[in-house]
Amino acid sequence: MRFIITCLVIALSVYVAYHGLEYDHGFIRLTTRSPGNRTGVKAPEKSPFDDNDDLMTWYMEDDSDHQSYSLHYDFYQDSCPTAERIITIGIREVYAAKPSVAPSLIRLLFHDCFIEGCDASVLLDADESLTSEKEASPNQSLKGFDVIESIKFELEKVCPGVVSCADVLVLAAREAVLMAGGPFYPLETGRRDSVVAFKEIAERELPSPQASISVILARFGTRGFNERETVSLFGAHSIGITHCTFFEDRLYNFSGTGKPDPDLDTGFQQELKTKCPYSASAPSPGTGVGPSIPASDYGGVSSGGGSDGVVDLSYNNEGGEMNFGTRYYRRLMQKKGLMYADQQLTGREETEMWVRAYASDTQLFRRDFAMSMMKLSNYHVLTGPLGQVRTTCSKVLPKI
Numbered sequence: 001m002r003f004i005i006t007c008l009v010i011a012l013s014v015y016v017a018y019h020g021l022e023y024d025h026g027f028i029r030l031t032t033r034s035p036g037n038r039t040g041v042k043a044p045e046k047s048p049f050d051d052n053d054d055l056m057t058w059y060m061e062d063d064s065d066h067q068s069y070s071l072h073y074d075f076y077q078d079s080c081p082t083a084e085r086i087i088t089i090g091i092r093e094v095y096a097a098k099p100s101v102a103p104s105l106i107r108l109l110f111h112d113c114f115i116e117g118c119d120a121s122v123l124l125d126a127d128e129s130l131t132s133e134k135e136a137s138p139n140q141s142l143k144g145f146d147v148i149e150s151i152k153f154e155l156e157k158v159c160p161g162v163v164s165c166a167d168v169l170v171l172a173a174r175e176a177v178l179m180a181g182g183p184f185y186p187l188e189t190g191r192r193d194s195v196v197a198f199k200e201i202a203e204r205e206l207p208s209p210q211a212s213i214s215v216i217l218a219r220f221g222t223r224g225f226n227e228r229e230t231v232s233l234f235g236a237h238s239i240g241i242t243h244c245t246f247f248e249d250r251l252y253n254f255s256g257t258g259k260p261d262p263d264l265d266t267g268f269q270q271e272l273k274t275k276c277p278y279s280a281s282a283p284s285p286g287t288g289v290g291p292s293i294p295a296s297d298y299g300g301v302s303s304g305g306g307s308d309g310v311v312d313l314s315y316n317n318e319g320g321e322m323n324f325g326t327r328y329y330r331r332l333m334q335k336k337g338l339m340y341a342d343q344q345l346t347g348r349e350e351t352e353m354w355v356r357a358y359a360s361d362t363q364l365f366r367r368d369f370a371m372s373m374m375k376l377s378n379y380h381v382l383t384g385p386l387g388q389v390r391t392t393c394s395k396v397l398p399k400i
Protein backbone atom coordinates (compact mmCIF):
# COMPACT_ATOMS: atom_id res chain seq x y z
CA MET A 1 0.00 0.00 0.00
CA ARG A 2 2.78 2.36 0.99
CA PHE A 3 4.48 1.60 -2.30
CA ILE A 4 1.35 2.55 -4.25
CA ILE A 5 0.93 5.78 -2.29
CA THR A 6 4.59 6.62 -2.84
CA CYS A 7 4.19 6.02 -6.57
CA LEU A 8 1.12 8.27 -6.70
CA VAL A 9 2.89 11.05 -4.80
CA ILE A 10 5.91 10.77 -7.08
CA ALA A 11 3.72 10.80 -10.18
CA LEU A 12 1.94 13.90 -8.90
CA SER A 13 5.21 15.65 -8.15
CA VAL A 14 6.47 14.77 -11.59
CA TYR A 15 3.31 16.13 -13.14
CA VAL A 16 3.58 19.38 -11.20
CA ALA A 17 7.25 19.72 -11.95
CA TYR A 18 6.82 18.89 -15.60
CA HIS A 19 4.14 21.49 -16.02
CA GLY A 20 6.09 24.03 -14.04
CA LEU A 21 8.94 23.66 -16.48
CA GLU A 22 6.77 23.27 -19.50
CA TYR A 23 5.34 26.63 -18.71
CA ASP A 24 8.75 27.86 -19.81
CA HIS A 25 8.58 25.57 -22.84
CA GLY A 26 11.12 23.25 -21.32
CA PHE A 27 11.15 19.52 -21.05
CA ILE A 28 12.52 17.72 -18.07
CA ARG A 29 13.31 14.09 -17.58
CA LEU A 30 12.65 13.80 -13.95
CA THR A 31 15.12 11.92 -11.95
CA THR A 32 17.81 12.48 -9.49
CA ARG A 33 19.35 10.46 -6.80
CA SER A 34 22.11 11.55 -4.57
CA PRO A 35 25.58 10.51 -5.65
CA GLY A 36 25.74 8.94 -2.22
CA ASN A 37 24.13 9.24 1.15
CA ARG A 38 25.25 8.35 4.59
CA THR A 39 22.80 5.57 5.24
CA GLY A 40 25.01 2.89 3.85
CA VAL A 41 22.59 2.59 0.96
CA LYS A 42 24.49 3.26 -2.21
CA ALA A 43 22.53 5.34 -4.66
CA PRO A 44 22.94 4.88 -8.41
CA GLU A 45 26.01 6.62 -9.71
CA LYS A 46 24.92 7.37 -13.23
CA SER A 47 24.08 10.91 -14.06
CA PRO A 48 20.55 11.85 -14.97
CA PHE A 49 22.01 13.28 -18.14
CA ASP A 50 23.77 10.12 -19.23
CA ASP A 51 21.20 8.27 -21.29
CA ASN A 52 17.59 7.91 -22.27
CA ASP A 53 16.50 5.12 -19.95
CA ASP A 54 13.04 5.18 -18.56
CA LEU A 55 14.33 7.19 -15.67
CA MET A 56 11.05 7.28 -13.86
CA THR A 57 10.95 3.50 -13.70
CA TRP A 58 14.52 3.37 -12.58
CA TYR A 59 13.79 5.91 -9.92
CA MET A 60 10.83 4.01 -8.53
CA GLU A 61 12.66 0.72 -8.48
CA ASP A 62 15.40 2.34 -6.53
CA ASP A 63 12.94 3.84 -4.09
CA SER A 64 11.21 0.53 -3.40
CA ASP A 65 14.55 -1.11 -2.65
CA HIS A 66 15.55 1.36 0.01
CA GLN A 67 12.32 2.69 1.39
CA SER A 68 13.38 2.64 4.99
CA TYR A 69 16.38 4.97 4.97
CA SER A 70 16.03 7.07 1.88
CA LEU A 71 14.41 10.41 1.30
CA HIS A 72 10.71 10.48 0.41
CA TYR A 73 8.38 12.85 -1.29
CA ASP A 74 6.26 14.56 1.35
CA PHE A 75 8.16 12.94 4.18
CA TYR A 76 6.31 15.16 6.67
CA GLN A 77 2.87 14.33 5.30
CA ASP A 78 1.77 12.73 8.59
CA SER A 79 4.20 14.20 11.10
CA CYS A 80 3.94 17.85 10.03
CA PRO A 81 1.59 18.31 7.08
CA THR A 82 1.99 22.09 6.98
CA ALA A 83 5.80 22.05 7.04
CA GLU A 84 6.47 22.76 3.37
CA ARG A 85 3.79 25.42 3.30
CA ILE A 86 5.24 27.20 6.32
CA ILE A 87 8.63 27.25 4.62
CA THR A 88 7.23 28.46 1.30
CA ILE A 89 5.18 31.23 2.86
CA GLY A 90 8.06 32.23 5.13
CA ILE A 91 10.44 32.66 2.20
CA ARG A 92 7.88 34.50 0.10
CA GLU A 93 7.26 36.97 2.90
CA VAL A 94 10.92 37.66 3.48
CA TYR A 95 11.57 37.89 -0.25
CA ALA A 96 8.79 40.47 -0.67
CA ALA A 97 10.54 42.71 1.83
CA LYS A 98 14.09 41.83 0.90
CA PRO A 99 14.76 40.15 -2.47
CA SER A 100 18.47 39.75 -1.69
CA VAL A 101 17.49 36.86 0.57
CA ALA A 102 17.11 34.63 -2.50
CA PRO A 103 20.76 34.58 -3.65
CA SER A 104 21.92 34.41 -0.04
CA LEU A 105 19.95 31.22 0.59
CA ILE A 106 21.04 29.57 -2.66
CA ARG A 107 24.67 30.22 -1.78
CA LEU A 108 24.08 28.97 1.76
CA LEU A 109 22.72 25.71 0.36
CA PHE A 110 25.74 25.29 -1.90
CA HIS A 111 28.17 25.84 0.97
CA ASP A 112 26.27 23.40 3.18
CA CYS A 113 25.85 20.60 0.65
CA PHE A 114 29.31 20.85 -0.90
CA ILE A 115 30.98 20.17 2.43
CA GLU A 116 30.14 16.68 3.67
CA GLY A 117 26.61 16.82 2.31
CA CYS A 118 23.32 18.58 2.94
CA ASP A 119 23.23 18.19 6.70
CA ALA A 120 22.85 21.79 7.91
CA SER A 121 26.35 21.63 9.40
CA VAL A 122 27.04 25.12 8.05
CA LEU A 123 24.32 26.50 10.35
CA LEU A 124 25.97 25.40 13.60
CA ASP A 125 27.48 28.02 15.90
CA ALA A 126 30.72 27.38 17.72
CA ASP A 127 30.56 26.09 21.27
CA GLU A 128 32.99 24.41 23.63
CA SER A 129 32.92 21.16 21.70
CA LEU A 130 32.47 22.45 18.16
CA THR A 131 34.33 24.73 15.75
CA SER A 132 31.82 26.39 13.49
CA GLU A 133 31.96 26.11 9.71
CA LYS A 134 30.85 29.74 9.70
CA GLU A 135 34.41 30.60 10.71
CA ALA A 136 35.92 29.03 7.61
CA SER A 137 37.13 31.80 5.31
CA PRO A 138 34.84 31.06 2.33
CA ASN A 139 31.85 31.05 4.68
CA GLN A 140 32.48 34.38 6.33
CA SER A 141 30.42 36.27 3.76
CA LEU A 142 27.47 33.86 3.92
CA LYS A 143 24.08 35.30 4.80
CA GLY A 144 20.57 34.03 5.45
CA PHE A 145 21.18 32.15 8.70
CA ASP A 146 18.59 34.30 10.49
CA VAL A 147 15.94 33.51 7.87
CA ILE A 148 16.42 29.75 8.27
CA GLU A 149 16.37 30.12 12.04
CA SER A 150 13.15 32.13 12.05
CA ILE A 151 11.37 29.64 9.79
CA LYS A 152 12.58 26.82 11.99
CA PHE A 153 11.20 28.72 14.99
CA GLU A 154 7.77 28.82 13.34
CA LEU A 155 7.97 25.11 12.54
CA GLU A 156 8.88 24.28 16.11
CA LYS A 157 5.69 25.98 17.30
CA VAL A 158 3.59 23.67 15.11
CA CYS A 159 5.58 20.42 15.06
CA PRO A 160 8.31 20.46 17.69
CA GLY A 161 11.40 18.41 16.92
CA VAL A 162 10.09 17.07 13.61
CA VAL A 163 11.41 19.02 10.63
CA SER A 164 15.16 18.98 10.17
CA CYS A 165 17.18 22.13 9.52
CA ALA A 166 18.71 20.37 6.51
CA ASP A 167 15.24 20.01 4.96
CA VAL A 168 14.36 23.60 5.84
CA LEU A 169 17.49 24.77 4.02
CA VAL A 170 16.94 22.79 0.81
CA LEU A 171 13.25 23.73 0.63
CA ALA A 172 13.99 27.38 1.41
CA ALA A 173 16.65 27.46 -1.32
CA ARG A 174 14.25 25.92 -3.82
CA GLU A 175 11.70 28.62 -3.07
CA ALA A 176 14.47 31.21 -3.36
CA VAL A 177 15.34 29.93 -6.84
CA LEU A 178 11.69 30.25 -7.87
CA MET A 179 11.37 33.73 -6.39
CA ALA A 180 14.47 34.82 -8.30
CA GLY A 181 12.95 33.69 -11.60
CA GLY A 182 14.60 30.26 -11.71
CA PRO A 183 12.94 26.89 -12.37
CA PHE A 184 10.92 24.76 -9.98
CA TYR A 185 12.29 21.33 -9.09
CA PRO A 186 10.72 18.59 -6.97
CA LEU A 187 12.50 17.65 -3.76
CA GLU A 188 12.25 14.70 -1.47
CA THR A 189 12.57 15.23 2.26
CA GLY A 190 13.65 13.33 5.35
CA ARG A 191 17.20 14.69 5.72
CA ARG A 192 18.61 14.76 9.20
CA ASP A 193 20.97 17.23 10.81
CA SER A 194 24.61 16.74 11.51
CA VAL A 195 25.94 16.78 15.06
CA VAL A 196 29.34 18.01 13.93
CA ALA A 197 30.74 20.77 11.73
CA PHE A 198 33.57 20.66 9.22
CA LYS A 199 35.48 23.92 9.35
CA GLU A 200 38.81 22.58 8.04
CA ILE A 201 37.16 20.73 5.18
CA ALA A 202 35.19 23.85 4.24
CA GLU A 203 38.39 25.88 4.28
CA ARG A 204 40.14 23.36 2.08
CA GLU A 205 37.41 22.19 -0.28
CA LEU A 206 35.26 25.18 -1.18
CA PRO A 207 36.79 26.48 -4.39
CA SER A 208 38.32 29.93 -4.34
CA PRO A 209 37.07 32.75 -6.60
CA GLN A 210 40.54 32.47 -8.12
CA ALA A 211 40.17 28.74 -8.77
CA SER A 212 41.27 27.38 -12.14
CA ILE A 213 39.01 25.20 -14.26
CA SER A 214 41.03 22.12 -13.26
CA VAL A 215 40.46 22.78 -9.58
CA ILE A 216 36.78 23.56 -10.13
CA LEU A 217 36.17 20.37 -12.11
CA ALA A 218 38.15 18.29 -9.65
CA ARG A 219 36.22 19.59 -6.62
CA PHE A 220 32.83 19.15 -8.27
CA GLY A 221 33.92 15.88 -9.86
CA THR A 222 34.76 14.20 -6.58
CA ARG A 223 31.21 15.00 -5.51
CA GLY A 224 29.75 13.33 -8.58
CA PHE A 225 29.10 16.41 -10.71
CA ASN A 226 30.20 16.25 -14.33
CA GLU A 227 31.15 19.25 -16.49
CA ARG A 228 27.61 19.86 -17.64
CA GLU A 229 26.19 19.82 -14.12
CA THR A 230 29.01 22.01 -12.82
CA VAL A 231 28.56 24.63 -15.51
CA SER A 232 24.80 24.65 -14.97
CA LEU A 233 25.16 25.26 -11.21
CA PHE A 234 27.27 28.34 -11.90
CA GLY A 235 24.12 29.85 -13.41
CA ALA A 236 23.31 30.83 -9.82
CA HIS A 237 25.91 33.55 -10.31
CA SER A 238 23.36 35.41 -12.40
CA ILE A 239 21.79 36.78 -9.22
CA GLY A 240 23.00 38.39 -6.01
CA ILE A 241 26.12 40.34 -5.31
CA THR A 242 29.84 39.93 -5.04
CA HIS A 243 32.27 42.09 -3.14
CA CYS A 244 35.01 43.76 -5.15
CA THR A 245 37.60 41.98 -3.06
CA PHE A 246 36.77 38.72 -4.79
CA PHE A 247 37.78 39.87 -8.27
CA GLU A 248 39.67 43.15 -8.04
CA ASP A 249 43.01 41.49 -8.62
CA ARG A 250 41.68 41.04 -12.16
CA LEU A 251 41.33 44.81 -12.50
CA TYR A 252 44.62 46.00 -11.07
CA ASN A 253 47.16 43.30 -10.52
CA PHE A 254 46.41 40.02 -12.18
CA SER A 255 48.75 37.25 -11.01
CA GLY A 256 51.23 39.83 -9.75
CA THR A 257 51.72 41.37 -13.20
CA GLY A 258 50.58 44.83 -12.13
CA LYS A 259 48.19 44.67 -15.11
CA PRO A 260 44.55 43.63 -15.59
CA ASP A 261 43.51 40.12 -16.54
CA PRO A 262 43.77 39.85 -20.34
CA ASP A 263 40.74 37.55 -20.21
CA LEU A 264 38.56 40.45 -19.05
CA ASP A 265 36.83 42.65 -21.62
CA THR A 266 38.47 46.09 -21.64
CA GLY A 267 35.26 48.13 -21.54
CA PHE A 268 33.88 45.99 -18.74
CA GLN A 269 37.12 46.34 -16.87
CA GLN A 270 36.80 50.17 -16.97
CA GLU A 271 33.20 49.93 -15.80
CA LEU A 272 34.22 47.73 -12.90
CA LYS A 273 37.04 50.05 -11.93
CA THR A 274 34.51 52.80 -11.27
CA LYS A 275 32.60 50.46 -8.98
CA CYS A 276 35.68 49.03 -7.33
CA PRO A 277 38.27 51.82 -7.24
CA TYR A 278 41.74 50.83 -6.25
CA SER A 279 42.34 52.02 -2.77
CA ALA A 280 45.40 51.15 -0.76
CA SER A 281 43.73 52.57 2.33
CA ALA A 282 40.64 50.42 2.00
CA PRO A 283 40.19 47.70 4.54
CA SER A 284 42.42 44.77 3.88
CA PRO A 285 40.99 41.33 3.66
CA GLY A 286 40.33 39.77 7.00
CA THR A 287 39.85 42.96 8.99
CA GLY A 288 36.25 42.12 9.66
CA VAL A 289 34.95 44.85 7.36
CA GLY A 290 33.26 43.36 4.32
CA PRO A 291 33.94 39.82 3.29
CA SER A 292 36.94 38.29 4.84
CA ILE A 293 39.27 36.91 2.27
CA PRO A 294 40.42 33.52 3.11
CA ALA A 295 43.87 33.02 4.29
CA SER A 296 44.44 29.91 2.27
CA ASP A 297 42.73 28.47 -0.76
CA TYR A 298 39.98 31.04 -0.96
CA GLY A 299 42.48 33.88 -1.00
CA GLY A 300 45.44 34.85 -3.03
CA VAL A 301 44.01 38.25 -3.92
CA SER A 302 46.94 40.55 -4.25
CA SER A 303 45.57 43.89 -5.21
CA GLY A 304 47.49 45.52 -2.45
CA GLY A 305 44.51 46.87 -0.59
CA GLY A 306 41.07 46.47 -1.96
CA SER A 307 37.77 48.20 -1.51
CA ASP A 308 34.79 46.61 0.13
CA GLY A 309 32.46 47.72 -2.66
CA VAL A 310 29.81 45.46 -4.07
CA VAL A 311 28.89 44.60 -7.63
CA ASP A 312 25.53 43.26 -8.69
CA LEU A 313 25.94 39.81 -10.23
CA SER A 314 22.70 40.34 -12.15
CA TYR A 315 23.99 43.64 -13.58
CA ASN A 316 20.97 45.46 -12.19
CA ASN A 317 18.73 42.75 -13.48
CA GLU A 318 19.60 43.62 -17.04
CA GLY A 319 17.40 41.49 -19.27
CA GLY A 320 14.42 41.57 -16.95
CA GLU A 321 12.84 39.27 -14.45
CA MET A 322 13.41 36.07 -16.37
CA ASN A 323 17.08 36.75 -16.69
CA PHE A 324 18.01 33.88 -14.41
CA GLY A 325 21.00 32.13 -15.95
CA THR A 326 21.15 32.94 -19.63
CA ARG A 327 22.62 36.40 -19.44
CA TYR A 328 25.39 35.11 -17.17
CA TYR A 329 26.57 32.69 -19.86
CA ARG A 330 26.27 35.31 -22.60
CA ARG A 331 28.49 37.59 -20.59
CA LEU A 332 31.04 34.84 -20.08
CA MET A 333 31.25 34.51 -23.84
CA GLN A 334 31.96 38.24 -24.04
CA LYS A 335 34.78 37.93 -21.48
CA LYS A 336 32.62 39.66 -18.90
CA GLY A 337 32.80 37.12 -16.12
CA LEU A 338 33.33 38.77 -12.74
CA MET A 339 35.37 36.25 -10.84
CA TYR A 340 38.32 34.42 -12.33
CA ALA A 341 36.51 31.16 -11.51
CA ASP A 342 33.47 32.29 -13.54
CA GLN A 343 35.54 33.14 -16.60
CA GLN A 344 37.38 29.85 -16.28
CA LEU A 345 34.24 28.08 -17.51
CA THR A 346 35.19 29.23 -20.99
CA GLY A 347 38.75 28.04 -20.48
CA ARG A 348 38.25 24.46 -21.55
CA GLU A 349 36.43 22.94 -24.48
CA GLU A 350 34.13 20.64 -22.47
CA THR A 351 32.89 23.43 -20.25
CA GLU A 352 32.84 26.15 -22.90
CA MET A 353 30.52 23.95 -24.92
CA TRP A 354 27.95 24.15 -22.11
CA VAL A 355 28.47 27.88 -21.60
CA ARG A 356 27.69 28.33 -25.27
CA ALA A 357 24.67 26.02 -25.08
CA TYR A 358 23.17 27.78 -22.05
CA ALA A 359 23.83 31.20 -23.54
CA SER A 360 21.63 30.37 -26.49
CA ASP A 361 19.08 27.98 -25.01
CA THR A 362 17.32 29.24 -21.93
CA GLN A 363 15.10 26.19 -21.61
CA LEU A 364 18.03 23.82 -21.73
CA PHE A 365 19.70 25.80 -18.96
CA ARG A 366 16.57 25.86 -16.81
CA ARG A 367 16.13 22.13 -17.15
CA ASP A 368 19.76 21.38 -16.40
CA PHE A 369 19.91 23.82 -13.52
CA ALA A 370 16.80 22.23 -11.98
CA MET A 371 18.33 18.76 -12.27
CA SER A 372 21.66 19.86 -10.84
CA MET A 373 20.01 21.63 -7.92
CA MET A 374 18.06 18.44 -7.15
CA LYS A 375 21.29 16.50 -7.24
CA LEU A 376 23.07 19.05 -5.06
CA SER A 377 20.18 19.05 -2.57
CA ASN A 378 20.40 15.25 -2.28
CA TYR A 379 24.15 15.11 -1.97
CA HIS A 380 25.43 12.87 0.82
CA VAL A 381 22.44 13.30 3.08
CA LEU A 382 21.91 11.85 6.53
CA THR A 383 18.76 9.76 6.83
CA GLY A 384 17.23 7.07 9.02
CA PRO A 385 18.89 6.79 12.40
CA LEU A 386 21.83 9.00 11.51
CA GLY A 387 22.21 12.54 12.81
CA GLN A 388 19.39 14.25 14.65
CA VAL A 389 16.62 16.79 14.20
CA ARG A 390 17.79 19.97 15.87
CA THR A 391 15.30 22.26 17.54
CA THR A 392 17.47 25.33 16.95
CA CYS A 393 19.47 25.24 13.73
CA SER A 394 22.57 26.81 15.24
CA LYS A 395 22.86 24.29 18.08
CA VAL A 396 23.27 20.56 18.39
CA LEU A 397 20.66 19.03 20.73
CA PRO A 398 21.98 18.79 24.28
CA LYS A 399 23.03 15.28 25.35
CA ILE A 400 20.50 13.77 27.72
Ligand code: HEM
Pocket residue numbers: 100102103104105106107110141142143207208209210211216233234236237239240241242243246291313341
Ligand atom coordinates in the same frame (compact mmCIF):
# COMPACT_ATOMS: atom_id res chain seq x y z
C1 HEM B 1 33.93 27.51 -7.95
C2 HEM B 1 32.73 27.67 -7.46
C3 HEM B 1 32.26 28.93 -6.80
C4 HEM B 1 32.95 29.97 -6.28
C5 HEM B 1 34.45 30.16 -6.23
C6 HEM B 1 32.00 30.92 -5.76
C7 HEM B 1 32.32 32.11 -5.13
C8 HEM B 1 31.43 33.09 -4.80
C9 HEM B 1 31.77 34.38 -4.25
C10 HEM B 1 33.19 34.83 -3.90
C11 HEM B 1 30.64 35.08 -4.12
C12 HEM B 1 30.51 36.52 -3.60
C13 HEM B 1 30.19 36.53 -2.12
C14 HEM B 1 30.16 37.92 -1.53
O1 HEM B 1 30.80 38.81 -2.05
O2 HEM B 1 29.48 38.11 -0.49
C15 HEM B 1 29.56 34.26 -4.57
C16 HEM B 1 28.26 34.63 -4.60
C17 HEM B 1 27.23 33.76 -4.89
N1 HEM B 1 27.36 32.43 -5.21
FE1 HEM B 1 29.04 31.45 -5.64
N2 HEM B 1 30.75 30.44 -5.98
C18 HEM B 1 30.85 29.23 -6.60
C19 HEM B 1 29.82 28.39 -6.97
C20 HEM B 1 28.51 28.63 -6.67
C21 HEM B 1 27.45 27.68 -6.83
C22 HEM B 1 27.63 26.25 -7.35
C23 HEM B 1 26.31 28.30 -6.43
C24 HEM B 1 24.90 27.76 -6.34
C25 HEM B 1 24.44 26.69 -6.89
C26 HEM B 1 26.66 29.65 -6.05
C27 HEM B 1 25.78 30.62 -5.66
C28 HEM B 1 26.11 31.93 -5.39
C29 HEM B 1 25.13 32.99 -5.20
C30 HEM B 1 23.63 32.86 -5.39
C31 HEM B 1 25.84 34.14 -4.87
C32 HEM B 1 25.29 35.52 -4.52
C33 HEM B 1 25.19 35.59 -2.99
C34 HEM B 1 24.51 36.83 -2.44
O3 HEM B 1 24.15 37.72 -3.18
O4 HEM B 1 24.30 36.86 -1.21
N3 HEM B 1 28.01 29.80 -6.18
N4 HEM B 1 30.07 33.04 -4.98
